[in-house]
Amino acid sequence: MASFVIEGGTKLNGEITPQGAKNEALQILCAVLITSEPVTLHKVPDIRDVNKLIELLGAMGVEVQFLGVESYRFCAKNVNIDYLETEEFRTKASSLRGSVMILGPLLARFGKAKISKPGGDKIGRRRLDTHFIGFQKLGARFLYEAETGMYHIDASQLKGTYMLLEEASVTGTANILMAAVMAKGKTTIYNAACEPYLQQLCAMLNRMGAKITGVGSNLLHIEGVDSLGGTEHTMLPDMIEIGSFIGMAAMTQSEITIKDCRIDQLGLIPDTFRKMGVQMEFRGDDIFVPGQDHYEIETFIDGSIMTISDAIWPGLTPDLLSIILVMATQAKGTVLVHQKMFESRLFFVDKLIDMGAQIILCDPHRATIIGLNRQQKLKGIRMTSPDIRAGQALLIAALSAEGTSVIDNVEQIDRGYQHIDQRLNALGAKIQRQ
Structure with missing residues (x-):
């Protein structure tokens, strides 16, 4: 069983091309x-x-x-x-x-x-x-x-x-x-x-x-x-990887250009990240995400807490809710993440809580995340990847955290993300595979 050792707190910079879907x-x-x-x-x-x-x-x-x-x-x-x-x-x-x-x-x-x-x-x-x-x-x-x-x-x-x-x-x-x-x-x-x-x-x-x-x-x-x-x-570019990179850029305060995104096929993904306060620009078929010191979660028109939930297409894909959840931990504001399709997909939040995140797991399908607005950084810990998408979310958390994190069972991440350690290291990340 392989592991990633991640030195967190480093801002990333550069261009990255998503894998095939x-x-x-x-x-x-x-x-x-x-x-x-x-x-x-x-x-x-x-x-x-x-x-x-x-x-x-x-x-x-x-x-x-x-x-x-x-x-x-x-x-x-x-x-x-x-x-x-x-x-x-x-x-x-x-x-x-x-x-x-x-x-x-x-x-x-x-x-x-x-x-x-x-x-x-x-x-x-x-x-x-x-x-x-x-x-x-x-x-x-x-x-x-x-x-x-x-x-x-x-x-x-x-x-x-x-x-x-x-x-x-x-x-x-x-x-x-x-x-x-x-x-x-x-x-x-x-x-x-x-x-x-x-x-x-x-x-x-x-x-x-x-x-x-x-x-x-x-x-x-x-x-x-x-x-x-x-x-x-x-194949189309992988929309889940594109969303992961958008969330990663916001979480790590990084300036990243995501190349060849087929933006016309991304549905609600860009708008959902904008609701989370992430700035981005479409440059042709590329998505440019500037480094942001802070990002603020929107509320509904009546001022009530934003809910982000998955739905069948053209709704938001459930595969991105883990990414939305982890980046919300360092946002300003509160969001309810509602995972409707799979009842075990939010259980990885206990690792984020151990890292210092403010999360209430309401039930197997819903979690409320109170954004810390970067006032309290996550801290590095040892954890295990339970599935592909949670594993990538934990990797993003580790990249933003203070200190060293170890993620075991990274074969789960490898199931869905192509040479992810090498590609992120090319942007300035510090990930070692052991």
């Missing part, structure tokens, strides 16, 4: 299974979750060719569907949350699939019901083996249908969409997720020959086709 990459990588023709991908982030998925695809028989920094070519012409019966597959798939999205492409192309219960962050319940109910409505049958934790799915006769999803699940929508593109007839998915990453997947599938309309809305229409071809695709 992790959550998009997991969907797009699974989509290469849907065709026997080559698919070339660019801006593939070099992070643990993505690398493990690429390794899984290779073990399934997908030809993987590394073309250069962040670029790969995949060809799934010779997929070994029997590999899904092996213990090795069960072990590899169960260690990775994103592995569940191989189901849709496999069902579309081969008419059957199986998957073990996927792993990932320990942030609360993450049901797979939406995925399987969608597959069932398309005509699939499945069996769950409680003893082995394996899901067996038979989809030899997928037929288009109308479905209303009970939740606008991003991975659920992606999985069902990939299964539906080769189902017979027309499929309509209402209450579909419409995040930019889902729009990217739709655009890619359409370039491969799919017939998807309604892209960008929560009502998708899919006309089934017989087969899909190859394509070339470039």
Whole structure:
């Protein structure tokens, strides 16, 4: 288990380019299974979750060719569907949350699939019901083996249908969409997720020959086709990393330029950080964050305490609430952070309290943060990263704190952030990996 040793209190300066989007990459990588023709991908982030998925695809028989920094070519012409019966597959798939999205492409192309219960962050319940109910409505049958934790799915006769999803699940929508593109007839998915990453997947599938309309809305229409071809695709910059860098700049009083942000795809993220008092300028497609001695949280129009909460797109992504929470500790003012989707994601605040933050954990979903307006700096401590986003938030806290902090289990951070220690050290941070 690796650790970061961080010397806090140093202002950062310079330019940083966000990695390719992790959550998009997991969907797009699974989509290469849907065709026997080559698919070339660019801006593939070099992070643990993505690398493990690429390794899984290779073990399934997908030809993987590394073309250069962040670029790969995949060809799934010779997929070994029997590999899904092996213990090795069960072990590899169960260690990775994103592995569940191989189901849709496999069902579309081969008419059957199986998957073990996927792993990932320990942030609360993450049901797979939406995925399987969608597959069932398309005509699939499945069996769950409680003893082995394996899901067996038979989809030899997928037929288009109308479905209303009970939740606008991003991975659920992606999985069902990939299964539906080769189902017979027309499929309509209402209450579909419409995040930019889902729009990217739709655009890619359409370039491969799919017939998807309604892209960008929560009502998708899919006309089934017989087969899909190859394509070339470039990932969006990771909006979570962009938000992390904005919060980090404010927290550490640093002047940072975030390059090539695709600002048009960031939704409410910039406005949310402005509500937290963060100044920023859009310079073309770059975001410039000046060094700020102080930043003040806005109130609502009637003067009541600001609430920042997550919501389905185009609302604020839940992955940034950990960053919002940690930067609020040094703001002027008070904010209620309401994490609606996952009931364990705020439990890392005990580490921030140990560092000197003023936080009331109201319940598993809500925390009230009283900003200290930099009058009392956080102090360095030893802590453990519980999940990807909390780990990055704790890293930002450590960068702003007085003294030395140690963060254990940084493999969690590595799952979502590409060479983060090296990239931040290039801005002047003092992070050592041990």
